[in-house]
Amino acid sequence: MESSLELTTSLSGTSLPPLRSRIFKIIVIGDSGVGKTCLTYRFCAGKFPDKTEATIGVDFREKVIDIDGEKIKVQLWDTAGQERFRKSMVQHYYRNVHAVVFVYDVTNGASFRSLPAWIEECRQHSLGQEVPRILVGNKCDLRDAVQVGTDVAQKFADSHSMPLFETSAKNPNDNDHVEAIFMTVAHKLKSQKPLVLSQPPGADSTVPVRKREEEEERGPWGCSC
Numbered sequence: 443m444e445s446s447l448e449l450t451t452s453l454s455g456t457s458l459p460p461l462r463s464r465i466f467k468i469i470v471i472g473d474s475g476v477g478k479t480c481l482t483y484r485f486c487a488g489k490f491p492d493k494t495e496a497t498i499g500v501d502f503r504e505k506v507i508d509i510d511g512e513k514i515k516v517q518l519w520d521t522a523g524q525e526r527f528r529k530s531m532v533q534h535y536y537r538n539v540h541a542v543v544f545v546y547d548v549t550n551g552a553s554f555r556s557l558p559a560w561i562e563e564c565r566q567h568s569l570g571q572e573v574p575r576i577l578v579g580n581k582c583d584l585r586d587a588v589q590v591g592t593d594v595a596q597k598f599a600d601s602h603s604m605p606l607f608e609t610s611a612k613n614p615n616d617n618d619h620v621e622a623i624f625m626t627v628a629h630k631l632k633s634q635k636p637l638v639l640s641q642p643p644g645a646d647s648t649v650p651v652r653k654r655e656e657e658e659e660r661g662p663w664g665c666s667c
Protein backbone atom coordinates (compact mmCIF):
# COMPACT_ATOMS: atom_id res chain seq x y z
CA MET A 443 0.00 0.00 0.00
CA GLU A 444 1.19 3.53 -0.67
CA SER A 445 2.45 5.38 2.34
CA SER A 446 0.47 8.20 3.89
CA LEU A 447 2.97 10.73 2.62
CA GLU A 448 2.41 9.74 -0.98
CA LEU A 449 -1.23 10.49 -0.44
CA THR A 450 -0.61 13.91 0.98
CA THR A 451 -2.28 16.28 -1.44
CA SER A 452 -0.49 19.22 0.12
CA LEU A 453 2.88 17.80 -0.90
CA SER A 454 1.93 17.50 -4.51
CA GLY A 455 3.13 20.99 -5.40
CA THR A 456 0.43 23.21 -6.80
CA SER A 457 -2.13 22.67 -4.07
CA LEU A 458 0.00 23.79 -1.13
CA PRO A 459 -2.15 25.78 1.24
CA PRO A 460 -1.04 29.24 2.37
CA LEU A 461 1.19 29.23 5.45
CA ARG A 462 -1.52 30.15 7.92
CA SER A 463 -4.25 27.97 6.54
CA ARG A 464 -6.34 26.00 8.95
CA ILE A 465 -5.73 22.37 9.73
CA PHE A 466 -8.42 20.12 11.10
CA LYS A 467 -7.21 17.07 12.98
CA ILE A 468 -9.82 14.33 12.84
CA ILE A 469 -9.20 11.00 14.56
CA VAL A 470 -10.83 7.86 13.24
CA ILE A 471 -11.34 5.16 15.86
CA GLY A 472 -13.06 1.81 16.22
CA ASP A 473 -12.33 -1.91 16.43
CA SER A 474 -9.70 -3.57 14.29
CA GLY A 475 -10.95 -4.52 10.83
CA VAL A 476 -13.97 -2.19 10.66
CA GLY A 477 -12.40 -0.33 7.72
CA LYS A 478 -10.82 2.82 9.18
CA THR A 479 -7.84 2.61 6.83
CA CYS A 480 -10.06 1.99 3.82
CA LEU A 481 -12.37 4.90 4.65
CA THR A 482 -9.54 7.38 5.15
CA TYR A 483 -7.84 6.11 2.00
CA ARG A 484 -11.08 6.41 0.06
CA PHE A 485 -11.43 10.04 1.14
CA CYS A 486 -7.81 11.05 0.51
CA ALA A 487 -7.00 8.95 -2.57
CA GLY A 488 -10.52 8.54 -3.99
CA LYS A 489 -10.27 4.76 -4.23
CA PHE A 490 -10.34 1.53 -2.24
CA PRO A 491 -6.82 0.31 -1.34
CA ASP A 492 -5.60 -2.83 -3.12
CA LYS A 493 -4.68 -4.36 0.19
CA THR A 494 -4.40 -3.27 3.80
CA GLU A 495 -2.59 -4.51 6.84
CA ALA A 496 -3.46 -3.88 10.45
CA THR A 497 -2.47 -0.34 11.35
CA ILE A 498 0.41 -0.13 13.79
CA GLY A 499 0.22 2.95 15.98
CA VAL A 500 -1.23 5.54 13.63
CA ASP A 501 -1.22 6.47 9.94
CA PHE A 502 -1.74 10.00 8.70
CA ARG A 503 -3.57 10.96 5.59
CA GLU A 504 -4.13 14.53 4.52
CA LYS A 505 -6.20 16.26 1.93
CA VAL A 506 -6.52 19.93 1.14
CA ILE A 507 -10.12 20.88 0.55
CA ASP A 508 -11.81 24.08 -0.46
CA ILE A 509 -14.66 25.37 1.63
CA ASP A 510 -16.20 28.66 0.53
CA GLY A 511 -12.95 29.64 -1.17
CA GLU A 512 -10.77 28.82 1.83
CA LYS A 513 -8.18 26.07 1.52
CA ILE A 514 -8.31 23.83 4.57
CA LYS A 515 -6.09 20.89 5.33
CA VAL A 516 -8.01 17.91 6.66
CA GLN A 517 -5.63 15.67 8.57
CA LEU A 518 -7.05 12.21 9.23
CA TRP A 519 -5.44 10.14 11.96
CA ASP A 520 -6.13 6.51 11.13
CA THR A 521 -5.59 4.82 14.48
CA ALA A 522 -4.85 1.17 15.20
CA GLY A 523 -7.84 -0.83 16.35
CA GLN A 524 -5.75 -3.55 17.93
CA GLU A 525 -4.88 -2.84 21.54
CA ARG A 526 -1.31 -4.13 21.21
CA PHE A 527 -0.66 -1.61 18.40
CA ARG A 528 -2.21 1.33 20.25
CA LYS A 529 -0.58 1.37 23.64
CA SER A 530 2.45 3.53 22.99
CA MET A 531 0.65 6.02 20.75
CA VAL A 532 -2.69 6.52 22.37
CA GLN A 533 -1.95 9.78 24.18
CA HIS A 534 -0.79 11.34 20.88
CA TYR A 535 -4.06 10.57 19.13
CA TYR A 536 -6.05 12.63 21.54
CA ARG A 537 -3.88 15.74 21.63
CA ASN A 538 -5.45 18.76 19.94
CA VAL A 539 -8.24 16.79 18.34
CA HIS A 540 -10.88 18.75 16.43
CA ALA A 541 -13.31 15.95 15.68
CA VAL A 542 -13.79 12.22 16.16
CA VAL A 543 -15.14 9.67 13.69
CA PHE A 544 -16.29 6.44 15.38
CA VAL A 545 -16.44 3.53 12.96
CA TYR A 546 -18.15 0.16 13.32
CA ASP A 547 -18.69 -2.63 10.80
CA VAL A 548 -22.38 -3.22 10.01
CA THR A 549 -21.61 -6.92 9.50
CA ASN A 550 -19.92 -7.27 12.88
CA GLY A 551 -22.14 -6.81 15.92
CA ALA A 552 -19.19 -6.93 18.29
CA SER A 553 -17.66 -3.85 16.66
CA PHE A 554 -20.91 -2.01 17.34
CA ARG A 555 -21.05 -3.21 20.95
CA SER A 556 -17.50 -1.89 21.43
CA LEU A 557 -18.54 1.68 20.73
CA PRO A 558 -19.23 2.60 24.38
CA ALA A 559 -15.66 1.56 25.21
CA TRP A 560 -14.31 3.84 22.45
CA ILE A 561 -16.47 6.69 23.73
CA GLU A 562 -15.17 6.04 27.23
CA GLU A 563 -11.58 6.14 25.97
CA CYS A 564 -12.28 9.60 24.53
CA ARG A 565 -13.68 10.71 27.88
CA GLN A 566 -10.64 9.39 29.70
CA HIS A 567 -8.46 11.47 27.42
CA SER A 568 -10.44 14.58 28.30
CA LEU A 569 -12.19 15.01 25.00
CA GLY A 570 -15.00 17.43 25.77
CA GLN A 571 -18.54 17.31 24.44
CA GLU A 572 -17.73 20.38 22.32
CA VAL A 573 -15.57 18.21 20.04
CA PRO A 574 -17.83 17.12 17.16
CA ARG A 575 -18.33 13.35 16.79
CA ILE A 576 -19.92 11.30 14.08
CA LEU A 577 -20.76 7.63 13.82
CA VAL A 578 -20.03 5.66 10.66
CA GLY A 579 -21.34 2.16 9.93
CA ASN A 580 -19.05 0.75 7.23
CA LYS A 581 -19.28 -2.23 4.80
CA CYS A 582 -22.88 -1.59 3.73
CA ASP A 583 -22.06 -3.29 0.42
CA LEU A 584 -22.25 -6.65 2.28
CA ARG A 585 -26.04 -6.46 2.41
CA ASP A 586 -26.62 -10.14 3.15
CA ALA A 587 -24.32 -10.11 6.15
CA VAL A 588 -25.68 -7.10 8.02
CA GLN A 589 -25.85 -7.67 11.78
CA VAL A 590 -26.41 -4.09 12.94
CA GLY A 591 -29.66 -2.61 11.69
CA THR A 592 -30.07 1.07 10.95
CA ASP A 593 -32.73 1.50 13.63
CA VAL A 594 -30.48 0.20 16.41
CA ALA A 595 -27.54 2.26 15.19
CA GLN A 596 -29.68 5.38 14.88
CA LYS A 597 -30.93 4.99 18.46
CA PHE A 598 -27.38 4.68 19.68
CA ALA A 599 -26.29 7.72 17.65
CA ASP A 600 -29.22 9.78 18.96
CA SER A 601 -28.47 8.84 22.54
CA HIS A 602 -24.94 10.16 22.08
CA SER A 603 -25.96 13.20 20.01
CA MET A 604 -24.03 12.04 16.97
CA PRO A 605 -25.11 11.97 13.35
CA LEU A 606 -25.09 8.48 11.83
CA PHE A 607 -23.76 7.65 8.36
CA GLU A 608 -23.94 4.20 6.82
CA THR A 609 -21.60 3.67 3.91
CA SER A 610 -19.10 1.45 2.16
CA ALA A 611 -15.46 2.27 1.62
CA LYS A 612 -15.41 -0.49 -0.99
CA ASN A 613 -18.37 0.28 -3.21
CA PRO A 614 -17.28 2.85 -5.81
CA ASN A 615 -20.83 4.21 -5.86
CA ASP A 616 -20.26 5.32 -2.30
CA ASN A 617 -17.17 7.36 -3.16
CA ASP A 618 -19.15 10.58 -3.06
CA HIS A 619 -20.78 9.45 0.14
CA VAL A 620 -17.49 8.89 1.95
CA GLU A 621 -16.33 12.26 0.70
CA ALA A 622 -19.55 13.85 1.93
CA ILE A 623 -19.08 12.37 5.39
CA PHE A 624 -15.68 13.95 5.93
CA MET A 625 -16.77 17.17 4.22
CA THR A 626 -19.68 17.40 6.64
CA VAL A 627 -17.25 17.26 9.54
CA ALA A 628 -14.98 19.85 7.91
CA HIS A 629 -17.90 22.22 7.29
CA LYS A 630 -18.95 21.92 10.90
CA LEU A 631 -15.43 22.63 12.09
CA LYS A 632 -15.07 25.59 9.78
CA SER A 633 -18.25 27.10 11.10
CA GLN A 634 -16.83 26.80 14.61
CA LYS A 635 -13.62 28.64 13.60
CA PRO A 636 -11.01 26.76 15.63
CA LEU A 637 -7.54 28.20 16.00
CA VAL A 638 -5.12 26.18 13.93
CA LEU A 639 -1.79 27.09 12.45
CA SER A 640 -0.29 25.23 9.56
CA GLN A 641 3.21 23.85 9.64
CA PRO A 642 5.92 25.13 7.34
CA PRO A 643 6.17 22.99 4.21
CA GLY A 644 8.18 19.86 4.86
CA ALA A 645 7.59 19.91 8.60
CA ASP A 646 6.99 16.65 10.40
CA SER A 647 3.26 16.00 10.28
CA THR A 648 3.37 14.54 13.77
CA VAL A 649 4.08 17.97 15.25
CA PRO A 650 1.01 19.21 17.10
CA VAL A 651 -0.81 21.56 14.77
CA ARG A 652 -1.78 24.14 17.31
CA LYS A 653 0.50 26.18 19.51
CA ARG A 654 -0.10 25.05 23.05
CA GLU A 655 0.42 28.37 24.76
CA GLU A 656 -2.05 30.12 22.44
CA GLU A 657 -4.52 27.34 22.94
CA GLU A 658 -4.25 27.64 26.71
CA GLU A 659 -4.84 31.40 26.49
CA ARG A 660 -7.80 31.27 24.15
CA GLY A 661 -9.30 27.87 24.84
CA PRO A 662 -9.59 25.07 22.32
CA TRP A 663 -12.03 26.88 20.04
CA GLY A 664 -10.35 30.27 20.05
CA CYS A 665 -10.25 32.09 16.74
CA SER A 666 -7.15 33.20 14.89
CA CYS A 667 -9.08 35.37 12.46
Ligand SMILES: Nc1nc2c(ncn2[C@@H]2O[C@H](COP(=O)(O)OP(=O)(O)OP(=O)(O)O)[C@@H](O)[C@H]2O)c(=O)[nH]1
Pocket residue numbers: 472473474475476477478479480481494495496497498521522523524580581582583584609610611612613
Ligand atom coordinates in the same frame (compact mmCIF):
# COMPACT_ATOMS: atom_id res chain seq x y z
N1 LIG B 1 -16.71 -5.49 1.81
C1 LIG B 1 -16.05 -4.48 2.37
N2 LIG B 1 -14.86 -4.69 2.93
C2 LIG B 1 -14.21 -3.65 3.51
C3 LIG B 1 -14.75 -2.34 3.51
N3 LIG B 1 -13.89 -1.53 4.16
C4 LIG B 1 -12.87 -2.30 4.52
N4 LIG B 1 -13.03 -3.56 4.14
C5 LIG B 1 -12.14 -4.70 4.36
O1 LIG B 1 -12.03 -4.90 5.77
C6 LIG B 1 -10.71 -5.29 6.12
C7 LIG B 1 -10.14 -4.35 7.17
O2 LIG B 1 -10.05 -3.04 6.64
P1 LIG B 1 -9.09 -1.94 7.28
O3 LIG B 1 -9.40 -0.64 6.63
O4 LIG B 1 -7.67 -2.39 7.25
O5 LIG B 1 -9.58 -1.95 8.80
P2 LIG B 1 -9.05 -1.06 10.04
O6 LIG B 1 -10.24 -0.65 10.81
O7 LIG B 1 -8.17 0.04 9.53
O8 LIG B 1 -8.20 -2.14 10.87
P3 LIG B 1 -6.99 -1.86 11.93
O9 LIG B 1 -5.89 -1.15 11.19
O10 LIG B 1 -6.56 -3.23 12.39
O11 LIG B 1 -7.54 -1.06 13.06
C8 LIG B 1 -9.89 -5.28 4.82
O12 LIG B 1 -9.83 -6.61 4.35
C9 LIG B 1 -10.71 -4.42 3.88
O13 LIG B 1 -10.54 -4.80 2.52
C10 LIG B 1 -16.04 -2.14 2.89
O14 LIG B 1 -16.61 -1.05 2.86
N5 LIG B 1 -16.63 -3.26 2.36
